Amino acid sequence: MGKTIAEKIFDAHRVDNPADDVHVIRLDAVFCHEITTPLAIHDLVNRGKDRVFDPDKIKVVIDHVSPAKDSKTAMQGKILREWSRRHNIRDFFDIGRNGVCHAIFPEKGFVRPGFTVIMGDSHTCTHGAFGAFAAGVGTTDLEVGILKGVCAFRDPSTIKINISGPLPEGVYAKDVILSVIGRLGVNGATNRVVEFTGPVIDAMSMESRMTLCNMAIEAGGTSGICSPDRVTIEYLWDFIKDEYASKEEALEDAGRFLSDADAQYDRVIEHDVSSLEPLVTYGYKPDQVKPVREMESIPVDQVYIGSCTNGRIEDLRVAAQVLKGKKISDSVRGVVSPATTQVYRQAMAEGVLKIFLDAGFCVTNPTCGACLGMSNGVLAEGEVCASTTNRNFNGRMGKGGMVHLVSPATAAATAISGFITNSELYKG
Amino acid sequence: MKNFSGNVLFLDGSDINTDEIIPAKYLTENSKQALKPYFLEDIRLEGFNARRDVEGKNIIVTRANFGCGSSREHAPWALEVNNIHLVIAESFARIFRQNMFNCGMMAVELPARTIDDIFKDFAHRETYLETDLDKSVFTITADGRHAKIPFSISNFDRALITTGGWVDYADSKY
Ligand code: SF4
Numbered sequence: 001m002g003k004t005i006a007e008k009i010f011d012a013h014r015v016d017n018p019a020d021d022v023h024v025i026r027l028d029a030v031f032c033h034e035i036t037t038p039l040a041i042h043d044l045v046n047r048g049k050d051r052v053f054d055p056d057k058i059k060v061v062i063d064h065v066s067p068a069k070d071s072k073t074a075m076q077g078k079i080l081r082e083w084s085r086r087h088n089i090r091d092f093f094d095i096g097r098n099g100v101c102h103a104i105f106p107e108k109g110f111v112r113p114g115f116t117v118i119m120g121d122s123h124t125c126t127h128g129a130f131g132a133f134a135a136g137v138g139t140t141d142l143e144v145g146i147l148k149g150v151c152a153f154r155d156p157s158t159i160k161i162n163i164s165g166p167l168p169e170g171v172y173a174k175d176v177i178l179s180v181i182g183r184l185g186v187n188g189a190t191n192r193v194v195e196f197t198g199p200v201i202d203a204m205s206m207e208s209r210m211t212l213c214n215m216a217i218e219a220g221g222t223s224g225i226c227s228p229d230r231v232t233i234e235y236l237w238d239f240i241k242d243e244y245a246s247k248e249e250a251l252e253d254a255g256r257f258l259s260d261a262d263a264q265y266d267r268v269i270e271h272d273v274s275s276l277e278p279l280v281t282y283g284y285k286p287d288q289v290k291p292v293r294e295m296e297s298i299p300v301d302q303v304y305i306g307s308c309t310n311g312r313i314e315d316l317r318v319a320a321q322v323l324k325g326k327k328i329s330d331s332v333r334g335v336v337s338p339a340t341t342q343v344y345r346q347a348m349a350e351g352v353l354k355i356f357l358d359a360g361f362c363v364t365n366p367t368c369g370a371c372l373g374m375s376n377g378v379l380a381e382g383e384v385c386a387s388t389t390n391r392n393f394n395g396r397m398g399k400g401g402m403v404h405l406v407s408p409a410t411a412a413a414t415a416i417s418g419f420i421t422n423s424e425l426y427k428g
Numbered sequence: 429m430k431n432f433s434g435n436v437l438f439l440d441g442s443d444i445n446t447d448e449i450i451p452a453k454y455l456t457e458n459s460k461q462a463l464k465p466y467f468l469e470d471i472r473l474e475g476f477n478a479r480r481d482v483e484g485k486n487i488i489v490t491r492a493n494f495g496c497g498s499s500r501e502h503a504p505w506a507l508e509v510n511n512i513h514l515v516i517a518e519s520f521a522r523i524f525r526q527n528m529f530n531c532g533m534m535a536v537e538l539p540a541r542t543i544d545d546i547f548k549d550f551a552h553r554e555t556y557l558e559t560d561l562d563k564s565v566f567t568i569t570a571d572g573r574h575a576k577i578p579f580s581i582s583n584f585d586r587a588l589i590t591t592g593g594w595v596d597y598a599d600s601k602y
């Protein structure tokens with residue numbers, strides 16, 4: 001019987017089966033940020049277990065509240081800094097070199113096909129875009145990951161979503177994933193891996209695949225996953241070129257982690273996006289989605305472009321295309337947070353940041369920022385934000401605030417009009 | 429081992445997320461105890477008032493997909509510091525469920541029908557639930573009414589509860 005990508009990854013990493021359906025797997029990477037890791041460090045120290053399994057496999061960033069906003073967040077950074085130094089963790093990205101975790105770690109080449117990755121962050125599923133098994137975990141799992149380099153998971157049964165198109169012009173990976181979540185529901189993929197396949201995925205950039213896999217958790221999924229292919233190898237080539245004689249060889253090696261034709265799936269869903277429109281969420285759950293067209297009278301107070309979902313260069317370019325030569329509405333506060341320092345630099349070099357500034361946007365440093373309402377860009381009670389992030393939970397961007405999730409193109413068009421609006425890039 | 433018997437708090441809603449269980453703005457707290465007063469602060473459920481209804485409760489009974497959203501282990505900790513060590517639901521988000529057992533607490537799934545019956549028969553009363561781990565049975569009592577409800581958890585989950593959690597288990601084994 002054939003196997004799925006996730007099953008093949010589990011087979012290659014299994015250490016133990018403490019119960020029939022529980023697999024303890026070896027980890028290739030443990031990622032850390034300053035919100036969840038200090039608690040794990042604290043607990044390890046208290047238990048007299050202040051050790052790390054392999055300093056080269058632990059990657060650390062300060063991203064959620066950066067720069068620190070008060071003494072408490074400053075302390076979270078300090079704990080992480082000192083711990084990284086104490087254990088010789090060399091890949092530590094502090095302010096000035098940092099970026100949102102799920103954007104910066106792929107950019108540094110830390111995720112490879114067939115890898116197993118955990119992080120104390122639910123959107124770790126993003127890294128499955130590289131053909132890896134990547135899952136968010138809580139503090140205790142993170143602690144054990146840091147200490148022993150292992151983590152326990154249940155059977156990685158998989159939902160396959162075969163996405164056929166073509167994707168209409170002006171409709172993006174964000175709209176695709178919102179449509180998938182709308183179809184599955186917020187609970188539809190719980191305890192399942194979500195494998196995205198089909199011609200639309202094959203044609204997507206790594207950035208778009210990351211947007212897609214990023215929101216697998218919003219349907220409850222353990223990890224999103226895409227088949228590693230030529231696009232994956234091209235993206236990673238600078239980091240892996242010493243390990244392979246050619247790209248063909250790298251591609252062949254990644255082929256160990258492709259689902260077999262006769263693999264067993266929990267469900268297979270055919271998802272046709274050829275007539276998909278740009279989408280927007282309307283409630284407090286990410287599966288509450290409607291076409292933008294049906295929400296066009298809703299005024300917004302803020303537009304936020306950024307996050308691990310849509311803060312990459314591709315996203316900023318699309319928004320800039322819409323904003324070019326225009327001004328945002330007087331009634332809107334526009335905030336853009338390039339996801340990483342490299343994205344920031346590139347957006348500056350390409351003139352993208354100038355377009356944002358000329359349009360009247362506030363350009364912040366790379367950080368999670370408004371996405372989780374912990375530092376900047378917080379909404380006041382009763383305010384509304386169109387946001388390229390991934391969660392519209394009640395209170396997410398500030399108590400009493402409302403978040404509508406949209407693509408960067410829709411966000412930019414909305415900033416200009418002051419109302420939720422389709423961008424002119426969508427010709428439907 | 430933690431205590432899994434006590435008074436029941438009914439949360440009649442599905443998809444209760446970790447932002448509702450403990451809002452993001454408290455994630456900068458460096459001690460579990462500091463989370464205590466903010467538990468369920470942002471939840472909106474008809475007839476529910478966190479300040480009034482949480483005190484003295486030890487068990488939550490709720491519906492589907494409890495604990496979805498962020499991976500924050502602050503959610504089970506917020507339960508723990510409020511002396512709630514057992515959640516019974518139709519289903520859980522994966523990370524939340526794992527976090528509970530990793531902390532030596534229990535997240536037990538029961539069929540939707542059973543959950544429905546518990547809500548119907550007990551939700552509007554002062555309800556006490558007794559957990560018999562050896563026999564894997566819950567006994568629910570209110571106003572002289574009793575119900576015995578069998579449950580199952582895996583041996584691995586049981587080992588996590590009895591060893592006090594995943595850190596000691598994993599460190600001794602791997
Ligand atoms: S950008 Fe938002 S969703 Fe992504 S890691 Fe940061 S807080 Fe989490």
